[in-house]
Amino acid sequence: MLKDFLHDRLPFIVLIYLSTLITILVAVLLISFSGGEQSIQTYVYMLLLATLFLCAALFIDYARHRSFLKQLYTINPHSTSLDEIRKLTHRQAPTQTTKRMLDVIRTVDVHTHDQIIQYETDRKQHETFINQWVHHMKTPMSVISLLSQEGKHQTSDDDVQTFFNDIQDENDRFRHGLELMLQLARLDHFSLDFHAEPVELAQLLREVINEEKRQFIRRNLYPQIVEDTNQTMVYSDSKWLRTVIKQLMINAINYSHHGQGNRITCTIRQERESVSLFIQDSGIGIPTHDLPRVFEPFFTGDNGRKKTESTGMGLYLARTIANQLGHSLTIDSELERGTTVCLTFTSKTL
Template identity: 30%
Template sequence: MLFLITFYVYALSMEAYLLTLAIGIFVFGVVLALKYLSFHKEETVKQANEQLKDMLHEEKMAHRMYQKDIENYFLTWIHQIKTPITASKLLLERHEAGTVNRVRQEITEIENYTNLALNYLKLLNHETDMVAKSVTLEAVVKPLIKRYALHFIENQTRIHTDNLHQKVTTDAQWLRIMIEQILNNALKYTKSGDIWIAYDSDQKALSIRDNGIGISKADLPKIFEKGYSGTNGRLNEKSSGIGLFVVKQISKKLQHPIEVNSEQGVSTTFTIYFPVDSNLSKM
């Protein structure tokens, strides 16, 4: 308006005014465009920063949960492993008949707890691969039966196997860990009884059955939960509530569904199902 009045009073050419006005509008438009681009860039950076902050927060929370998980597990693990160590010391001090075999049993328990801790850590590592190959069930099960031979003798528990010459597609090492934890549980709760390990070719399923004390209906839905030992576990000082949790996690990674059926005071059966056909070399 000031320029317009000045041009009008001095009767100056309006073309010069319009040219000046056009240049001013153009410069103003460029400034606005630059401001908008700068604002848009700042907003994009802010959003990226917020996303990074959220991701960092999630990572921190995940790390804290991981640390808490590890701490809780190893507090339980330390408490549980003291039992066979103390038992071994007491046995060695008594010098009773059969001490050597009983100490060997306790050492087997210590090894089991140690391996369980290592396998638990491996499972927490999401980069752990499982390699599936064709293997006979006998090659997986027989070493475990030999490993726990003294336990079978001491508990007066009879072991029966059937159709284990069959081949399945699995990761033998991780399957062995699954079976060992189930077999270990069966030995704890089956005194002077029987354990059957059999493979059903039609169902593509391996069953581990015992005629021990069984599992109550209230405990049955929760036995695969971490740290849950149930009524039976509270009666057994060697129960950590971690073994069956590890079994469930391995079954998920191997894609071998597992189910359990039990009647208290009668029997318990764990069944592991294998894929009918698998072309996968890695899971």
């Protein structure tokens, strides 16, 4: 603190000594021209006198700033709360310049605080609207699904059956989009909606597959679960984990080759300190140059041009939730050979 104080006043100190030396030089020349007797003690006395007044001035200036500087240097901007920093701006300023600077900081702080409050208000209103809209859309979506199933049961015409199947497919896409939107809206409140518990991984997989069984049947795909040991348990939040697995399963369904009887294999592998879940398809794959960016929000890559319904948010949501749960999510793919996604539960999350 004192070192910085003296450093800031270094030009002032240099100027004082420079002016004193010039004064002494002028005195030497005057005495020399007048033929008078010169005394080195006089010049030393003049220098000491200048130093004494300089020290007195610096001491008075430092005493005025000491209390303010002491509080300023106790603040760590990386770990101190904003309230502690704001207290500094309400202290009595040692100089008019400092007072002006603190007034500017207070004005900026109030303006920024008001903007943050307005932003939070707008964000909450938007989130409330999204949640209400999603829940309102679930009703017509369910009605469409029921009407489609009833229509299929009341006719045997193949064209009409195909028509109702197409409606159900589009309704499923609508449902997946709503679920994705709702989960993204809930990410901000993840910690408030988190409950860790033992989860049987294979059972959770069967439930997700059963929910999407119509997608498997319509696309002529066959899910398969391969488990090293029976009843592999992991420690996680079952609801959020279901969201991750469901999103990975939907991606595997969407990007598989449909109508060819291909398999989507879910392999549960128990290792010494971890459990890994591999979801593997033999679909269109992901180009190598797109792999580093597939977890970025809104990134669709080359496949997004082939699948126009791609949002680029599915894998982003899956990895974000996995990271929040303490799991890791990685992906490996080869173009036209398929994609393998690995969800790893380490010893920290078992």
